[in-house]
Amino acid sequence: MRNQTTIKKNSNSRFIRIQLIAGLLLLIISGAKAQQAKDPAVIGRWDITIDKGGKSLPSWLEVQKSGTHTLVGRFTYAFGSARPISEVKPHDGKYSFSIPLQWEEGNRNMDFEFEVKGEELTGTMVYSDGVTYHFTGVRAPSMTRAKAPVWGKPVKLFNGKDTKGWHTDGKNQWVVESGILRSKHSGANLITDQKFSDFKLHIEFRYQKGSNSGVYLRGRYEVQVIDTKTGEPEPINNQFSAIYGFLPPNKMMAKNAGEWQSYDITLVGRLVTIVANGTMVICQQEIPGITGGAIDSKEGEPGPLLIQGDHGPIDYRNIIITPAK
Numbered sequence: 496m497r498n499q500t501t502i503k504k505n506s507n508s509r510f511i512r513i514q515l516i517a518g519l520l521l522l523i524i525s526g527a528k529a530q531q532a533k534d535p536a537v538i539g540r541w542d543i544t545i546d547k548g549g550k551s552l553p554s555w556l557e558v559q560k561s562g563t564h565t566l567v568g569r570f571t572y573a574f575g576s577a578r579p580i581s582e583v584k585p586h587d588g589k590y591s592f593s594i595p596l597q598w599e600e601g602n603r604n605m606d607f608e609f610e611v612k613g614e615e616l617t618g619t620m621v622y623s624d625g626v627t628y629h630f631t632g633v634r635a636p637s638m639t640r641a642k643a644p645v646w647g648k649p650v651k652l653f654n655g656k657d658t659k660g661w662h663t664d665g666k667n668q669w670v671v672e673s674g675i676l677r678s679k680h681s682g683a684n685l686i687t688d689q690k691f692s693d694f695k696l697h698i699e700f701r702y703q704k705g706s707n708s709g710v711y712l713r714g715r716y717e718v719q720v721i722d723t724k725t726g727e728p729e730p731i732n733n734q735f736s737a738i739y740g741f742l743p744p745n746k747m748m749a750k751n752a753g754e755w756q757s758y759d760i761t762l763v764g765r766l767v768t769i770v771a772n773g774t775m776v777i778c779q780q781e782i783p784g785i786t787g788g789a790i791d792s793k794e795g796e797p798g799p800l801l802i803q804g805d806h807g808p809i810d811y812r813n814i815i816i817t818p819a820k
Contacts, residue, residue, distance in 0.1 A: 534560065537583070537590055537611045540635035540784055542792040545573070545620060547628045553715075553792035555784035556632065558583050558590075570594055572605070574787040576733055576740025589618075599623040635784060636795040638764035644693045644819035652687055652800065653814040661685050669804065676811040678708075678804040685804055686714065686790070690797040693819035696760045699812050704752040706807035709739065712762050713798030714790035716782050718769060720809070723749040736771040739786045744769070744776030755812075763819075 543554040552573035558580075561567045566583035575597040583592045591608040599605065601623025609618025609630070616632040652660060655674040663669065668682030678685070691713065698710060700720055708720040716738055723735035732740055735749040736758065748771040750756050759770040769777040785792050790801060802811060 535566070535585065535611075536613075537566070537585075537616075541616060541632040542635045542785070542794055543616075543630055543632035544792055545628055545630040547573075547622070551791070553785055553789045554630070555635070555792060557783060566590075568592065569783075570607075571740065571785060571787055572597070572599075574598055576787055577784070596623055601625075638795065640693070640764045644763055646695065647818050647820045649815050649817045651815055652689075653812065655812070658685070660688050662688060663804075674812060676802075676814075678809050681805050681807055683804055685802045687799040687801075690799050691816065691818050692797045693763045694761075695817040696762075696800070697757065697813065697815045698760075699755055699757045699814075701755045701810040702752055703808050706752070706809055707803075708806060708809040709788070709803040710758065710760075711786075711789065711801035711803065712760065712767070713794075714801045715785045715792075715794060715798055716762075716767070717786040717788060717803070718758060718760060720803070722752045723747065724751070730776075736769055736776050738767060738769075738777070738780075738782055741783055741786065742767070742777055742780050744771065745778075746774060746776050748772045748774045748776055757813075 537558050538560060539558065541556040543556055545552040545554055554573060555571040555577070556568060558566055558568040566585070568580040568583050569577045570580055570592070571577045578594055578597055580592045580594060583590050589608055589610045591606070593604045593606045595604055599622070603623055603625065605623055606621040607618060609616050614634045618630055620628050620630055622628060653676055655671070657671055658669055658676070663683035663685055665683035668680060669676060669678050669685050671677070696712070700708065702708060702720065702722055705722050707722070709717040710720060711717050719733060719735060719737045719739045721735055730743045730745065730747050731737070732743040735747060736744040750772060756772050761768040765781045766779045767777060767782055768775065768779050785794065788803065790798065800816065
C-alpha cells in the first residue's frame with residue numbers, strides 16, 4: 496500500500512514538473528513572439544518623393560534596429576550619396592531624424608519628421624535653408640526574381656551617327672563626332688527614350704583628367720565613372736566602378752585618363768554584377784536603394800539608361816544593351 500502511495504506521489508510530482516516546464520516554454524515562446532510583434536512598422540526601406548516647391552525630388556530611407564531599442568538608418572537625398580542616420584527617434588506615434596549637410600548649401604542640418612500608416616509614410620523635411628517641405632513614401636519593393644532571366648537580342652542604343660533614341664533633361668550639349676558620343680563640357684544628362692527592366696549592358700567611355708560622369712541603371716542606380724588611378728585610393732563606394740554611395744568594387748581597375756575603358760553590367764532585380772575593364776569587381780550584390788541624381792524613386796518600374804553629363808567632359812561609344820525577355 497505504501498509503495499503504491501509513493502509511486503502515485505512521484506507520478507503526480509513528475510506531472511506537475513512537466514506542466515511547469517511546459518508553462519515556462521509557452522511563456523518563453525509567447526515572449527519571443529511578443530518581442531517580434533513589438534518591432535515597429537517603420538523598419539525597412541522606403542522610396543520617398545519630396546515636394547520641394549512644386550518639384551518632385553526622389554529620395555530613399557532605410558531604418559534598421561540596432562540592439563534591442565535604438566533605430567538607426569541611411570538616407571539618400573535628391574543628390575549626393577547615402578548618408579548614415581545615427582538615430583531615428585520615435586515620439587508620440589511619429590519618427591524623426593537629422594542629417595548633416597553633404598553638398599547642400601546652408602548652415603543647418605536637414606531635419607525630418609514623419610509617421611507610418613500601413614505601407615506608406617508621410618512627413619516633412621526642414622531643408623538646410625530652414626524652409627519646410629512635405630514628402631510621401633511607400634515601402635520599397637524587394638524585386639526578387641523567381642526565375643533566372645531569358646535574354647533577348649542585343650540592341651545598339653547608340654548608332655554612331657546621332658542621338659536618335661535619346662533625349663536630354665536640359666539644353667543639349669551632346670554631339671556625335673567620328674562615331675563617338677561626346678559631352679565637351681558640363682551640361683544636361685542624356686537619357687534613352689526606351690525603358691528597361693532587367694538587362695545586360697556593355698558600354699565604353701573615356702574621360703579627361705579630373706572629369707566625372709556616371710551610368711544610371713534604370714535611371715536610378717549610378718555606376719560611377721570618374722578619374723581614379725588604379726590602386727589609389729583603395730576601393731571605396733564613390734570611386735570608379737562603384738554603385739555610388741552603396742557598393743564599392745573589390746578591386747580598382749581604372750585606367751589612366753584619356754584611355755578608353757569599359758563596363759559590362761548585369762542587372763537583375765536589385766542584383767548587380769559589374770565587370771570593369773575585363774575584371775569582375777562586383778558580383779551579384781544587392782543595390783539597397785536609389786542613388787543621388789535618380790530620375791525618380793519608383794524602383795519597381797522599368798527605367799531608362801541615363802548618362803551623366805553635368806560633371807565635366809566625357810566620351811562614350813559602343814553602347815549595347817541586351818534586355819531580358
